[in-house]
Amino acid sequence: MAGPEDFDPTGERMKVVGAFNPGVTMEDDDTVLMIRVAEAPVDEPRNSVMLPYFDVENRADSPYRISFDVLPESAIKSIGKKDVMLRAGTSRLRHLSHPVIARSIDGTSIDEIEDTPSFYPCFEHERFGMEDFRITKIDTMEPDELGFYMLDDESTFYALTYVSPHRIMGVSTSIAVTGDFRQFYRMPSPDHPQHIFTGIKDVAIFPGMFNIEERGVMLPYYAALTRPNAFSDISSPGIWMSFSPDWIHWGRDTRVIVSMNGEVTGTGSPAVRTDGWWLGAFHEVTKEGDKSVYRGKLWGMRPKEALGGRSNEFMLYTSPVLMEPNEFKDVPPGYVPNVVYPSGMAVRDGMIDIYSGEDDTYVSVRRYESNDLIKFLKSGDRRIITI
Numbered sequence: 001m002a003g004p005e006d007f008d009p010t011g012e013r014m015k016v017v018g019a020f021n022p023g024v025t026m027e028d029d030d031t032v033l034m035i036r037v038a039e040a041p042v043d044e045p046r047n048s049v050m051l052p053y054f055d056v057e058n059r060a061d062s063p064y065r066i067s068f069d070v071l072p073e074s075a076i077k078s079i080g081k082k083d084v085m086l087r088a089g090t091s092r093l094r095h096l097s098h099p100v101i102a103r104s105i106d107g108t109s110i111d112e113i114e115d116t117p118s119f120y121p122c123f124e125h126e127r128f129g130m131e132d133f134r135i136t137k138i139d140t141m142e143p144d145e146l147g148f149y150m151l152d153d154e155s156t157f158y159a160l161t162y163v164s165p166h167r168i169m170g171v172s173t174s175i176a177v178t179g180d181f182r183q184f185y186r187m188p189s190p191d192h193p194q195h196i197f198t199g200i201k202d203v204a205i206f207p208g209m210f211n212i213e214e215r216g217v218m219l220p221y222y223a224a225l226t227r228p229n230a231f232s233d234i235s236s237p238g239i240w241m242s243f244s245p246d247w248i249h250w251g252r253d254t255r256v257i258v259s260m261n262g263e264v265t266g267t268g269s270p271a272v273r274t275d276g277w278w279l280g281a282f283h284e285v286t287k288e289g290d291k292s293v294y295r296g297k298l299w300g301m302r303p304k305e306a307l308g309g310r311s312n313e314f315m316l317y318t319s320p321v322l323m324e325p326n327e328f329k330d331v332p333p334g335y336v337p338n339v340v341y342p343s344g345m346a347v348r349d350g351m352i353d354i355y356s357g358e359d360d361t362y363v364s365v366r367r368y369e370s371n372d373l374i375k376f377l378k379s380g381d382r383r384i385i386t387i
Contacts, residue, residue, distance in 0.1 A: 024344025334359025
């Protein structure tokens, strides 16, 4: 669908090395994508390494400006394809990522790409880039028959989550909102934003609120899928659900997809609502010899209350492998081979489009009949989760 050749670098000293892992939503009848565009220095001085960063000014109108730390080889312990290990004991990426907004009329081809980034790093926690956006259309507030909350159309807006790797703050996830993909408001305050999740990646907010019983009272909570990564040698990273009354304070964490055979799973797309289901995609990483292989699977969730269970019980389904890497034979291998990374879904007239990053280089889209996806999902595993 798209690749590095479709995007111009933001400066003469940079080149585009990847366009991948898009956040996706529908705006009227168009598909909106926030594509992660990765740029790296064109040339490096002899016997030195150039490590780019955004020269932020900690205000929302910071100029888009890239600077470089130029380090002598003596300060470098090892140099990899994506990053360098410093002798000081930390690592730095050799590229920067920022989102570029694109639009598609039919969902399968790009019709418009913004000329300059409208949302880019401006604050300290974003200094080393914005990665892997997820977009959730929030149009829900009043409770329906399944215990979710539905809004009127006039209240529709979009919630964005994105990851930032920082040399001091570590890896974190932030939240921003927009109504038009032109103006963006960072949480918790536009003037003094900060990351919301520390040490957590792959956060995708649900498009509705959950009506949860607490001390005999039904209360609405926002929900998000997350992937904590602490103590991965004890428990393989997997997908959790976290709940919040305000998008700032999160808790009530529940493990929803457990990795028991050495694989690592991570959130892919935000959930979409189809045929009475919450449906989403996620990635599963397995080691095969000396390489890591990323594949795509489906998850689906229905309230068990509709099946006679308690209001805080849900039936969770996980599918067999749906998407394999390297399925597009006419596309050469990319920057990081053997990767399909689903990051967004869109529902169109009984069809579901799943958008992914391929090899940390390209954007792909696969289109399915929604009924076929539900049947495929039911062929997998299921279990009850309690929230």
